[in-house]
Each structure stands twice: as structure tokens, then as C-alpha cells.
Amino acid sequence: MKDLENITKKLDRRNFLQKTASGLGAFALGNLLSTSSDAKSFEKDLLAALPSIAPKAKRVVYLFMAGGPSQFETFDYKPRLSNMFGQDLPDSVRKGQRLTGMSANQAVLPVVPSAFKFNQHGKNKTWVSELLPYTAQVVDELCIIKSLYTEQINHDPAITFFQTGHQLPGRPSIGSWLSYGLGSENQNLPAFIVLISKNAAKDQPLYARLWGNGFLPSEHQGVQFRSGKDPVLFLNNPEGYDGADRQEMLSYLTQLNQLQNDKWADPEVDARIAQYEMAYRMQTSVPEVMDTTHESDEVFELYGPDSRDKGSYAANCLLARKLLEKDVRFVQLYHQGWDHHGGLPKNMAQQCKQTDQATAALLIDLKRRGMLEDTLVVWGGEFGRTVYSQGKLTQNDYGRDHHPRCFSMWMAGAGVKAGLSYGQTDDFSYNIVKNPVHVHDFQATLMHLLGIDHEQLIFKSQGRRFRLTDVSGQVVKDILS
């Protein structure tokens, strides 16, 4: 918050007039720019948001299943559908609700049950699909929410909505908000790190703005770690360039930036300085954390065979654990390829196979290291899928269209009730019948677990106060342990 004070000091009216050394026009502008009172109250707002709730979670790992995994083939068991194979979806269920352009013109909407069996697992006899045999073994650690819903029916707005609280691009991502609000305990790694599976079907694109900082200072943006030789691009010294030279160059650059900063007080200059410093520290910290040679065979076995293949989902899960171990605040994984408009059984099985074991392994690995109690693990996509088949329904092939009205996700670890199944959908998993949880409610709950009152963490930009949950969101107290 010292930064804000600095800006306030630098940009007071007298200073500004001196600097611009001109007449009334500048004075008027000075009036517009003297943000001192705003900045003060704003700072107060931020402080008020922070210590009010005792934090349960210190870090978060968010396993984002981009594309919208089907709830029918994962967690939302609908046994009654098996008698309705191929029948048209009753109007009493759909109630005229809108469909996407992809299936709205279909003559029939044939109901299709899951092609995969469900079994009960764990102490609480939770139903889990046979596609998730490893997750099923740790189901007692999960708090499964079956009643998520969103307003967005297409990938881009839906995923943007999930990550930033608004369907239009331009707002800060969850991880950026947390970086801004809580900072990071680890000074040598970014507070917000993004890992993308290389072994997923890239059916729907991801964009850097999903982990963008929006209007927050740019040091809070997510930093993507790549799978190749350079996990972070342009981090290494150019060839033939000595480390000491680099350091010297950076220190002079900082001085230059500082001069600029003294003159203009643009927060982006601060961000630039901070990022150069971070990049310099990352020159040693990143290779260190990416190095998995010290991991035992047992660990690789736990995460599955893919885990030796850098950049795969399993390897990313292992890497996420290493980052969390270093107290990185927010690690976001993306695994694409869940958008199964057709050929769902085959694709779904493959997607689950790629992710199931490593996901479960991450939970176990965190648990035995004593980290699950203050690390929040989140698994989920941007929306669910329809009960009816999109396109042609055959005996063992079908597809499912986007369905925003209900879908499943789970949270585990710090501060959430382990072994709970929360919320309920109707027999067609079409509408929610009990305990609906909106995306904003989920976001509010996540913030709450980290000790932040989502209504208080506010950033003023272009004359409006913004927060992650926009103007809604209620903490889902029922799932807090």
C-alpha cells in the first residue's frame, strides 16, 4: 500500500502544477487527477477486506477442465435415465429454456443416459463414474457440488465469467485478485502461475487474458510456465551475456525507470520495475522448481506414467505440487478437450484417463505432506452438458451440447467439508432442485476461504469500483468445515 501513498504524494495538486508549469487548463486537469481522497478510502477498503475473516486456505490450485466436462459421465448419477434411452426430452423438463444454436433446430432431443457405470465409493457411499477410478478412491476428501450454474452458454463468455466474474474480457482473473489482495509469501516466484496441458485436445482455445490482470497493476497477471526448454520465455540471459553484466544492466535500468516513475508516477512503471526484479530472481528459482530429478520413482508412479512427460496434465499436477510447496499463492492448471458435442463416450474416456489419476494423486501428495489442510484444490469446467444427445444418437455413440443450468465441480482441502455432496439436480440433471450455487457464489466462497470478504476487495478503475463477484455472490456457508 506504500505505492498508493507514493502516488498520492507525487500527484498532489501543487506538485502537478509545478511539473506541468502551465495555466488554468492544467489546474483543471489537476483537479481531476488529485485522487488523494479516493486513494485513501480505497486503501482503507482494501485493508478492511483483508483481515476480517480467519483464512483457512493459504494457497489454491485450480484444475480447470476447459470445454465443459459432462456431469452425466462424472459425478451426477442419474439412474432413471436408463429407461428413457432415445425418448424425446419432455417439455415439462425443458420448460422452453433456450438452447444453443447447435441443437436448437434438432427435430428431437433424445435423452441419453451415461454410457458408463456408476459405483458407490468411500465412507459416504458417493456415486462416482467408472471413468474416474482414481478419483473414486479419494472421494472422501472431496466436497462435490452438483448444483453449479452459470448464465453463459458458450465457451468464451463462460470461461471468462468463471475466471474473472464477468462474461466480457477485461476484468482481472481470480488469481490476479488474490495476488493483488494477499501478495505472495514466496518472493522468488510469481504469486499466480498458469500451467496448460500439452496432451489435451485443443478443441476450444485458451487465451492469455483468462489469467490477465485486467485493470490491476500488471505484476499481478498470471505467469504461464511452458513445458519446453524455457518454462518462462526470455528469462535466460542472452547467449554470451554474463550474469553479472545482466545484473548491472538491470540495476541501471531500474534507476532509469525510477527517474521516469518520479516524474509521472504511473503505477505501470512500478509494475515494470517489480517485474524486472522478479524475472531476475526467477532466473534461479524457476529452474530449481522445474527440476524433477529429485522426485522419487514412487512419486512418478503415484501421478501416473504421463508424469515423466513434461507438460502433460500429470506432470503439471506434480509441478503444481512443487510450486505450492514453495508457497506460490495460486496455481491454475488448464486441461482442454472436454467439449464433446459428438463422440462423447470415446473422448470422455480418454479425457478422464489423462486426468483422473494425477488429480487424485495431487490430493494424496498434498495430504501426506501436510499441505491439504491449508491448500484449496478446485476441479471443474465452465458449464455442464445436456441430457439429450446432440446429433445422431446410436447405441454406443452420442454427443452432448452445452448446458449452463447445472453442472458439477468439486473442491477439496482447506476449509471445505470433506466427503460432502452438495446440491441436487432433477432426474434429468436439467434444472437444480436444491441448493443452487452460482459462479459468483463459488468465487465468493473461494475468497472467503482465503480470508477475504469478496464484497470488500475492490479496485477502482475508470470511475467505477470493481470486484471479482461484480454485484452479487454469497458465500456457500454449508460447505465450509
Added chain:
Amino acid sequence: MDFSKIIGQFHPLLVHLPIGILLFAFVLIIYERWQKANLLSAISIALLLGSFAAALSCLTGWFLAQSGDYDAELVEKHQWTGISSCILGFSAYFFQKQRMLISSIMVAVLAVAGHFGGTITHGENYLFASDEKASDTAIISEKDTKIDSTNQTKNLVKQTFLYKEKVLPILEKKCYNCHSSRKKKGGLRLDNEVFIRKGGKNGEILKAGNPNKSLLYSHLLLPLEKEKHMPPKGKPQLTSNEISIINFWIKKGASFTGEIEDETIIPQIKVAEISNVNIASEEVLSKESFENLLTAETKLDIPNEMVLQKLKNQKIVVNLEGNSGKKLDVNFVNVKNYNPTYLSDLQELKENVFSLKINNKEFSDADMDQLKEFNNLEKLNLERTSITDKGIKNLESLKNLRQLNLYNTEVSDESIETISSFKNLKVLYLWKTKISEEGIEKLKKKMSNTRIEYGNFKFSKPDSLKGTVKL
């Protein structure tokens, strides 16, 4: 108090003037029609006065509504019906020919406005709620007589009603001002069993048997500056005796009819010590040790800025936690090469350190000696350090430990004795230690309240993915 609030407070006084005067004007109009008398000037005066009073009421009412304490929807209805009455009053005054018609409408609108006003102050269904109340008191008085008779026959120790005799007077004196029929701030009324059980906007306020989870009690303990502290700053506060009574009552089950012996000594809660406690109202509080835990914090000194800065320069992360930032959570995650002087610096704040995480390989038994005096440590994480059984012995004095992480250390079966002496330990991490399976079993037996994680989980291999579809 600001000016608008003062003006607003005249609303309840002023509203009765237009009601009375305008109704009187209406009565005069009827009377004039009926008796064919000439009361024109009297009616005009009454209408003008009444309408003027109505205008004043509207104005003060508007100021009062700005406080935001009232149900917005109701206020809006009340506001517009009120303003309509005022306009109709003036219209009746100016349009003498249509007086009968206009004033009839005015009376109807006035009645509706009055009803909404009543609803705002006395709550929804206030017309019928009074019945409930009456029957409530009837039951109580019945019980009263019954007790009297038993007392006469058995001549036992004198009994009193805990709620009626002890709790109710406190509520009456300190809470009714804002939480009763007069006002129901936060949607909460405390003047009747039904309302107390119902709670306010934020849900139930009473959890029988558990005062710390009852907002009715926990909000009394919040720091005075907190917005949620009750009664609000500036209002008469509850005495420690009164707080103790509320605590006792809830603990005993929060019965509205239960009795206690007259001589019962109500255990006193030391309010001075817990008044600083930070309870976010929605937080679940650890049951037994709530008071102890938090008194410990208030006794602490504020951590020395100089030392904090010094630690910061050494890249040691220190998070200030707890309500007053006196509890320290210390993390060595950024420390590359561990140096024993770090801990000696930290020792200056040893009372404040509640949580400590050191994961440096360089940290060894020799350094463990320095941990001895961190008496308040609740969470200790020494995973991946070089400590052995010899070092663990130094921890014996840390009686408050609730969580201990020794994963990936050289600790072996020899430490079982020491480890099992931590009576408050809730979680223990022993994965990748030298402790044998028998050792784990032994520990499990000795520490039945402790969850021991030792990484024994193994996946059972699923045969292969058996879907209905071949992959």
C-alpha cells in the same frame, strides 16, 4: 450524530398530527353534509393545518428513511402513500367543490399510509402478532402459579426463571431500543421468544448450548470498534455480569421457561480480557478453548517493529495474524542458506510466534535447542530438515502444539515417547520418517485424539477402463 438523523427522529412524533387533523377535517366535512351546518372555515383551517403537518411528516420521514434501517420496499410504499395523502389534503383545501370526494380518497390513502408506517415500526402482521404475544404471557403466568404451589408444598430452595428473571431484564434494558416492536434493526426483534428464535436478516442468533456459536452472545464480545459489535459504540454496554448471564443461559440450553435455583452462582466471564477477541460472526469457533485461546493473544506484547524489519531483511516471511496482529506466522520459504542467527533474532519475539515453518536442509539438531522457548507455538513444520530424535527432545516444553509436521526427517521410533507427550496435538505428519509401522501403531494407541498421516495410501489399480465403448 448528524443533522439529518436528528430531523428524521421527529418523524414518529409528527406523523400523528396529520392523521389526527386530517381525519378531524373529514369528520367535519361529513358532519357539515349531514347536519347542513356551515363549517367551511373550520374545515379549511383543519385541512390546511393537516396538510401542512403531512408535508412536514413527509420531509422528516424522508430523512429518517435515509438511515437505511428499514425495509426498503415498505418504506417506498409508505413514502408514496404518505406523499399522496399530503397532496390530496392540499387538493381538498384548494378545490372546495370536490371536497367530499377528495377527502374520502385522502382518508383511504391516509389509512393505507398509516398501516405501512405501522408495519415498518412494528413488523409484518403486527395487527395479529399481538394475539400470539398475549397467549405467550398466558402460558408463562400459568407456569408461574404452578411453581408457586410446588414451592408451597415442598418448601424447597427458591426457584427463579432464568430467562424471565435474569435474561429478559438485560434485553429490555440494553437491546429493546433497536430490536423490538419499536425498531427492528437488522430485521431482528428480541422482545418475544418467537422472534428470538427466528433471528434476524443474517439467520438464527441462538444456538442452544453453544454461546460462542450464538450471534446473540458472540456479537457482544466483538471489539467495540467493529461494526457488528453489540450494543453499538456509544450505546450503554452490557456489564461483564450481564454478559456472563447471557453466556450461562445459552450454555444451559437457552430455555425460555427453565428455572434455576435462586442461589445459583453464574460463572463469570472475564470480559476485559476477551473484549478484544476477533470473531467474524460466521466463523465456527473451536469449542472448548475459545476463551483460553484468545486471552492468550491479548496478553501478548506488540511485536517489535525493529525485529520484524530485521527478519524481513533476512527474507523471513512474518505474517501478522490474529485480531491485533500480535500472533505471528513465520515462514522460512525464501531463506536459501539457513543461518542459526535467524532463530536467535526470532527468539526476541518468541511469545508471539504461533506458527513456524522451516524446511531448510541445513536446519539440524543443533538448532533445535533454540526452539525450546517458543512456548506458544501451535503449528510447527520442520519437514525436510535434518533433525533426528536428539533434536526432537528439545520440543518437550512446547505444550501447546496442535500440529506437527516431521515429514521427510530422520526421526525414528525413539521419539515416540516425546511425540506422544503432546497432549493437544491434533495432526501429526510422519510420512518418510524412520518411524516403523509398529511405531505408528503405538503412537495411534497413545494418541487417540490425533490424526496421524504417514503416507500409507496406495492406489488400487483399476483393471482398465471398462466402458460400454471400446477405446
